[in-house]
Amino acid sequence: MDILTISLVISAIHLGVPIILPMLGGLVSERSGVMNIGLEGMMLGGALAAVAVTFITGNPWLGLLGAIVSGLLSGLILAILTVTLRGNQVVASTAINLIGAGITAALVPIIWGVDGTSPSVPKIPSMTIPGLSDLPVVGPLFSSLTAMDYGTFVLAIVVWWVLFRTDAGLRIRAVGESAESADAAGIAVVRTRFIAVMTSGAFAALGGAYLSIVTLDVFQASMTQGRGYLALAALVFGKWRVWPALAACIVFGLADAFALRSQIVGIGIPHELLLALPYVLALVALATFVGRTSAPAGVGKPFVRA
Amino acid sequence: MRSAAVRLVDISKSYGDVWANKDISLTVEEASIHGLLGENGAGKSTLMKILFGMVSPDSGLLEVNGQPAAFRSSADALEHGIGMVQQHFSLIGTFTVAENLILGRGSQSFGGRWVKRLDLKAAAQRTRELSDRFGFGIDPFALCHDLSVGARQKVEILKALWGGATTLVLDEPTAALSPPEAEELYEVLERLRREGTTVILISHKLPEVMRLCDRVTVLRDGAVVGDREIALAARRPGGQRAAMEADLVQLMIGRERPVVSQRAPRDLPPVLSIRELSDGKRIDGLDLTVNGGEILAIVGVEGNGQSELVELLIGQRKRISGAVELDGTDITALSTKQRFDKGLAHIAEDRHASAIADSMSLTDNASFGFIDGAPFAPTPFWLSRRLRSRFAALLVARQNVRASSPDALIESLSGGNQQKLVVARELARAPRLMIAAQPTRGLDIASTTAVHEALLALRDRGSAVLLLSLDLTEVFTVADRIAVIRGGRIVGESPIATADATQIGQWMSGAASKEPV
Numbered sequence: 160m161d162i163l164t165i166s167l168v169i170s171a172i173h174l175g176v177p178i179i180l181p182m183l184g185g186l187v188s189e190r191s192g193v194m195n196i197g198l199e200g201m202m203l204g205g206a207l208a209a210v211a212v213t214f215i216t217g218n219p220w221l222g223l224l225g226a227i228v229s230g231l232l233s234g235l236i237l238a239i240l241t242v243t244l245r246g247n248q249v250v251a252s253t254a255i256n257l258i259g260a261g262i263t264a265a266l267v268p269i270i271w272g273v274d275g276t277s278p279s280v281p282k283i284p285s286m287t288i289p290g291l292s293d294l295p296v297v298g299p300l301f302s303s304l305t306a307m308d309y310g311t312f313v314l315a316i317v318v319w320w321v322l323f324r325t326d327a328g329l330r331i332r333a334v335g336e337s338a339e340s341a342d343a344a345g346i347a348v349v350r351t352r353f354i355a356v357m358t359s360g361a362f363a364a365l366g367g368a369y370l371s372i373v374t375l376d377v378f379q380a381s382m383t384q385g386r387g388y389l390a391l392a393a394l395v396f397g398k399w400r401v402w403p404a405l406a407a408c409i410v411f412g413l414a415d416a417f418a419l420r421s422q423i424v425g426i427g428i429p430h431e432l433l434l435a436l437p438y439v440l441a442l443v444a445l446a447t448f449v450g451r452t453s454a455p456a457g458v459g460k461p462f463v464r465a
Numbered sequence: 466m467r468s469a470a471v472r473l474v475d476i477s478k479s480y481g482d483v484w485a486n487k488d489i490s491l492t493v494e495e496a497s498i499h500g501l502l503g504e505n506g507a508g509k510s511t512l513m514k515i516l517f518g519m520v521s522p523d524s525g526l527l528e529v530n531g532q533p534a535a536f537r538s539s540a541d542a543l544e545h546g547i548g549m550v551q552q553h554f555s556l557i558g559t560f561t562v563a564e565n566l567i568l569g570r571g572s573q574s575f576g577g578r579w580v581k582r583l584d585l586k587a588a589a590q591r592t593r594e595l596s597d598r599f600g601f602g603i604d605p606f607a608l609c610h611d612l613s614v615g616a617r618q619k620v621e622i623l624k625a626l627w628g629g630a631t632t633l634v635l636d637e638p639t640a641a642l643s644p645p646e647a648e649e650l651y652e653v654l655e656r657l658r659r660e661g662t663t664v665i666l667i668s669h670k671l672p673e674v675m676r677l678c679d680r681v682t683v684l685r686d687g688a689v690v691g692d693r694e695i696a697l698a699a700r701r702p703g704g705q706r707a708a709m710e711a712d713l714v715q716l717m718i719g720r721e722r723p724v725v726s727q728r729a730p731r732d733l734p735p736v737l738s739i740r741e742l743s744d745g746k747r748i749d750g751l752d753l754t755v756n757g758g759e760i761l762a763i764v765g766v767e768g769n770g771q772s773e774l775v776e777l778l779i780g781q782r783k784r785i786s787g788a789v790e791l792d793g794t795d796i797t798a799l800s801t802k803q804r805f806d807k808g809l810a811h812i813a814e815d816r817h818a819s820a821i822a823d824s825m826s827l828t829d830n831a832s833f834g835f836i837d838g839a840p841f842a843p844t845p846f847w848l849s850r851r852l853r854s855r856f857a858a859l860l861v862a863r864q865n866v867r868a869s870s871p872d873a874l875i876e877s878l879s880g881g882n883q884q885k886l887v888v889a890r891e892l893a894r895a896p897r898l899m900i901a902a903q904p905t906r907g908l909d910i911a912s913t914t915a916v917h918e919a920l921l922a923l924r925d926r927g928s929a930v931l932l933l934s935l936d937l938t939e940v941f942t943v944a945d946r947i948a949v950i951r952g953g954r955i956v957g958e959s960p961i962a963t964a965d966a967t968q969i970g971q972w973m974s975g976a977a978s979k980e981p982v
Contacts (some may be wrong), residue, residue: 326571
């Protein structure tokens with residue numbers, strides 16, 4: 160049974176990265192005290208923006224930039240709704256999801272005149288690392304990953320360093336634990352939350368762009384297929400810490416890769432069931448862990464200065 | 466005469482048409498402890514928030530060390546050397562002491578904030594130095610939610626001193642402390658004064674003001690009603706002190722100290738008897754009897770099983786072994802509701818967590834516990850609004866709760882008035898046994914007296930009262946008998962008439978032969 164090969168690892172990474180990116184976004188946002196259920200909608204926005212900009216400019220790197228801008232924008236909207244206007248965070252970010260799904264689906268026929276799927280655009284190319292790609296067994300790994308795959312892991316390190324090793328991270332986490340205490344310590348709560356939520360949007364949008372211009376070369380309506388929610392599940396699973404949550408994302412990616420491979424190889428289990436595997440894992444994770452998690456204490460609580 | 470560390474001139478602040486502060490002038494001398502005395506709602510906290518830059522005044526002048534100052538935020542105040550220890554702690558529980566102390570003090574540059582490693586080692590080092598200098602004994606790496614209330618308070622003080630504060634404002638610092646912890650705090654404050662720190666102590670507790678302060682300013686209804694120097698002679702118990710205390714009380718509440726009615730000992734059969742009660746965790750073989758017509762006070766250092774005992778009695782905690790009898794019948798198998806029906810009532814320790822719902826009306830809060838049918842409706846399926854309002858109005862009248870209307874949200878009331886409503890509601894159950902856990906914590910003199918009078922009246926009707934208190938003054942004022950809890954057991958009991966404060970202190974601390982604190 161030729162299922163546990165290096166190509167399984169490669170596809171696990173390919174399927175894990177678009178969960179890791181929104182997970183990092185969610186982590187930053189929730190550590191600052193704003194629950195971001197809107198990752199899914201922000202991903203869709205990023206996926207569409209990436210394809211649209213690439214379609215116009217012909218350059219997928221500019222497409223990536225477009226995704227970041229769209230992510231910052233959706234983050235800004237969420238921040239205004241939840242931080243400035245102090246709306247309910249669950250409702251506001253659910254609205255982002257609904258709007259994200261609706262607008263992106265509606266924009267496809269407006270931009271390209273076709274329903275559902277956009278025309279093909281150039282993809283972000285994979286990099287071949289000289290030397291390493293000639294190695295036996297692991298060689299293919301170093302010829303099939305893109306700069307974005309490497310970048311995602313670098314980003315994870317950066318997020319971990321900033322959140323847990325720097326002054327800025329201490330401030331962000333303080334705001335997420337108790338906005339009142341942070342305010343009393345002279346920290347600009349509103350500004351911190353804006354930065355965190357907008358960063359969160361940018362990361363999620365990059366995750367969406369990964370799906371549309373790395374994995375595929377088109378935008379399809381609802382192409383994120385719940386990965387934004389999987390990212391949230393990974394956060395809970397990893398107790399709002401970078402590495403455990405990242406490991407959870409990889410497990411989800413692996414489950415996904417396994418399901419896809421089983422379709423080709425055929426291992427006697429209906430593949431529809433296997434396709435549901437990451438979601439089933441997420442459900443199990445949430446059901447077993449949600450009762451005794453260590454979410455930042457300030458999540459969901461709007462900040463009002465007394 | 467020493468120079469003024471802080472001077473406030475004609476400070477006024479109004480919220481709507483209510484004056485929180487009106488033309489307040491105040492001079493605080495350097496290296497002194499200045500008391501700010503007043504009932505709840507007298508405007509003490511608002512004034513200090515103005516001094517700390519959290520609230521901006523409508524008019525008035527602020528001088529620090531002789532220089533005019535205007536604060537737009539607490540950061541401005543900190544820069545001028547004014548530190549504040551809030552009534553509600555501003556520590557983050559999941560952070561270590563050192564992390565809490567350096568929070569918000571890091572570098573201003575982008576690189577220093579976002580890239581450079583935060584030097585927690587140096588912070589811990591400095592925490593230890595500062596803590597040792599004042600004899601606090603705080604572990605820099607302890608998580609704040611693991612610390613006792615007293616230790617957290619010390620961390621708060623360290624936090625203020627860390628930024629180089631030379632003037633320290635403490636808002637009701639002993640409200641949540643047990644007597645030994647409070648005493649420790651007093652020593653810390655005296656030490657700070659010796660080292661040249663100016664302390665402003667906001668309080669409504671007369672004894673602590675008399676013990677510590679060099680000077681005291683009394684506020685009432687947002688205005689200064691008196692300013693007194695406390696001479697050394699007046700700090701010791703005696704004639705001069707009593708006269709001064711009477712004077713201050715009169716200033717504070719605008720009349721003489723209310724007198725709590727006298728006790729008349731009775732000899733009635735026990736209402737509550739607890740035998741060998743254990744929960745397998747915090748309560749460990751506890752025996753206790755409370756007679757009818759008696760107020761039994763349970764005292765002890767916080768966290769020795771007081772809360773757990775209450776939870777066991779009202780059926781919110783699982784019992785492992787032992788018996789609890791109410792008027793001779795075993796109630797251990799009963800649900801909380803059935804226990805209340807049997808004649809239990811409970812004034813909860815944490816009002817907001819378990820006695821009231823902040824965002825509901827006075828009427829709704831008044832009917833909690835009475836809503837399964839009678840007395841408000843013939844069936845469990847509807848409630849009579851009219852009867853409920855009438856009931857609320859009755860409670861309001863009985864305990865003299867000050868509220869704009871029965872439909873007002875309970876969170877719009879002051880803490881004292883909220884508590885009076887809770888007391889009235891629990892009394893309305895006509896209880897055989899009233900469990901009163903910290904019933905006057907954080908209340909001012911007038912509200913405290915009202916609560917005490919209610920408990921005494923209940924006692925005079927032949928019911929039993931189990932009072933859990935951290936305030937020994939309160940215990941000596943109302944209780945008939947005192948029992949000391951430590952490690953989940955009763956370690957000593959004494960009638961109040963023959964109670965010896967030294968002996969009680971030893972029971973509380975567990976030191977049989979140690980010097981009393």
